[in-house]
Amino acid sequence: TIFADVTGSLAASVGEDILVASATQENGVTDHGAVVEDNIFLFYFEKVMNGSIVETGSADELFLRVQIEETAFDTADDAAYTKNQLSIADALDVYLRTQPLSSPLVQWLAQFDTEEEQREELLKVIRDTLPEEGNGTGTATMASTDLIYDMIMDRLSGGGFTVATSGETGLAAGDAPLGGDGKWAIWGRAGASRAQFTPGGVNGFDADSWGLTVGIDGEVAPNTRAGFGGFYIASDVEENGAGANASNDITGYGVTAYMSYRPGAWYVNGALGYGMNEYDSRRLSLGGTNTANYDGSQFVARAEVGHMFTSGQWDITPNAGLRYNRVDIDAYTETGPLPISVNGQTVDSLRAVAGVNARYSFLLEEGGKLIPEFGVKVLGELADPDKAITGNVAGGGAFAVQSVPRDDVSYGIGAGVTWEVSDRFSLRVTYDGEFQSDYDEQALAAAFRFAF
Numbered sequence: 001t002i003f004a005d006v007t008g009s010l011a012a013s014v015g016e017d018i019l020v021a022s023a024t025q026e027n028g029v030t031d032h033g034a035v036v037e038d039n040i041f042l043f044y045f046e047k048v049m050n051g052s053i054v055e056t057g058s059a060d061e062l063f064l065r066v067q068i069e070e071t072a073f074d075t076a077d078d079a080a081y082t083k084n085q086l087s088i089a090d091a092l093d094v095y096l097r098t099q100p101l102s103s104p105l106v107q108w109l110a111q112f113d114t115e116e117e118q119r120e121e122l123l124k125v126i127r128d129t130l131p132e133e134g135n136g137t138g139t140a141t142m143a144s145t146d147l148i149y150d151m152i153m154d155r156l157s158g159g160g161f162t163v164a165t166s167g168e169t170g171l172a173a174g175d176a177p178l179g180g181d182g183k184w185a186i187w188g189r190a191g192a193s194r195a196q197f198t199p200g201g202v203n204g205f206d207a208d209s210w211g212l213t214v215g216i217d218g219e220v221a222p223n224t225r226a227g228f229g230g231f232y233i234a235s236d237v238e239e240n241g242a243g244a245n246a247s248n249d250i251t252g253y254g255v256t257a258y259m260s261y262r263p264g265a266w267y268v269n270g271a272l273g274y275g276m277n278e279y280d281s282r283r284l285s286l287g288g289t290n291t292a293n294y295d296g297s298q299f300v301a302r303a304e305v306g307h308m309f310t311s312g313q314w315d316i317t318p319n320a321g322l323r324y325n326r327v328d329i330d331a332y333t334e335t336g337p338l339p340i341s342v343n344g345q346t347v348d349s350l351r352a353v354a355g356v357n358a359r360y361s362f363l364l365e366e367g368g369k370l371i372p373e374f375g376v377k378v379l380g381e382l383a384d385p386d387k388a389i390t391g392n393v394a395g396g397g398a399f400a401v402q403s404v405p406r407d408d409v410s411y412g413i414g415a416g417v418t419w420e421v422s423d424r425f426s427l428r429v430t431y432d433g434e435f436q437s438d439y440d441e442q443a444l445a446a447a448f449r450f451a452f
């Protein structure tokens with residue numbers, strides 16, 4: 001019996017020969033029909049003499065030739081794996097055909113004693129090698145900037161500081177008036193959000209984000225206010241689900257310009273922004289961790305039109321708008337035990353939004369106001385943000401993984417309360433929630449205004 005131990009230092013790959021015996025005299029190696037055994041289910045070994053496969057014979061040297069016995073694709077297909085998983089299995093087959101037996105994947109599988117254990121572990125490796133099917137990176141990037149632009153648009157629409165009896169909007173929370181004919185002001189807001197995607201059958205994600213935005217604006221023309229600012233975002237994305245094994249930390253910063261035109265009870269608000277993002281990803285595989293650091297960019301545009309109806313202490317504002325978000329993520333290659341390379345990605349989202357907001361001003365006995373508010377909205381996706389993720393296993397083949405689509409329609413609610421302590425000092429807290437059948441996104445924001 002000849003035992004081919006792949007946990008040794010065998011450097012051959014499929015189709016190559018491994019020398020196992022040689023003699024100084026001619027035909028000094030004789031094979032009387034030795035049986036070849038091994039400790040890996042993926043390969044088998046054929047005896048070779050003088051370049052030919054033999055059962056018995058004599059020659060100067062005896063080799064073992066590495067051959068494929070079972071493919072990762074067949075193993076995954078027998079397990080009724082999905083199209084995405086079969087694409088990864090196909091890419092791993094190229095790796096297994098071209099990389100030596102000393103490769104990390106073969107060495108990892110060979111440590112398991114039985115064929116059944118090795119097959120189960122190979123199936124797990126296929127699952128672990130999948131890029132994020134839930135598109136957590138792109139969605140979390142958009143969710144964090146949604147948080148920023150929700151705060152900016154809330155400011156432009158009045159931010160809760162409305163004189164209900166006259167319908168005139170005041171400066172938003174976080175303002176520090178600079179004075180002058182243009183009534184210029186510096187403002188700032190901060191918020192946090194949590195997004196969760198739980199699709200059936202594949203991994204989803206949990207994304208915790210927070211953001212900070214500051215700006216300066218003033219009246220540049222009658223009934224027209226314009227300004228610019230900057231923002232910073234950070235997100236922690238963790239896969240969820242039975243096979244969760246990846247995470248990503250996202251940080252970003254950017255600039256924004258915005259404008260509001262309000263000639264009377266109706267208004268038009270708009271904002272544009274550009275940001276730069278950095279990603280630090282981690283994916284568990286073969287008992288270790290594959291890591292990558294890469295960059296991306298983002299363009300954001302929003303427009304909203306609305307009309308405020310005032311009756312006594314009530315303000316009712318129906319509104320409609322468009323939200324565009326384009327996220328570009330650079331190509332990257334992981335480092336680790338079984339790394340993958342992922343091609344650059346572009347995620348586009350264009351959503352139509354319609355809703356209505358209501359708020360009521362309570363005059364407090366000790367002075368000041370308490371202004372609770374509530375709103376509902378519906379959002380419809382007009383673009384196709386669910387793109388395929390393409391790339392290749394390092395040292396292996398290419399793959400294409402289709403991301404799991406979310407619902408096209410979302411329903412949202414919003415609430416908030418503003419406490420106007422005096423004409424100079426106010427506090428404001430808001431909540432915004434967006435809901436689909438298997439996705440929800442909820443955010444809290446806070447701000448203050450101090451005039452001096």
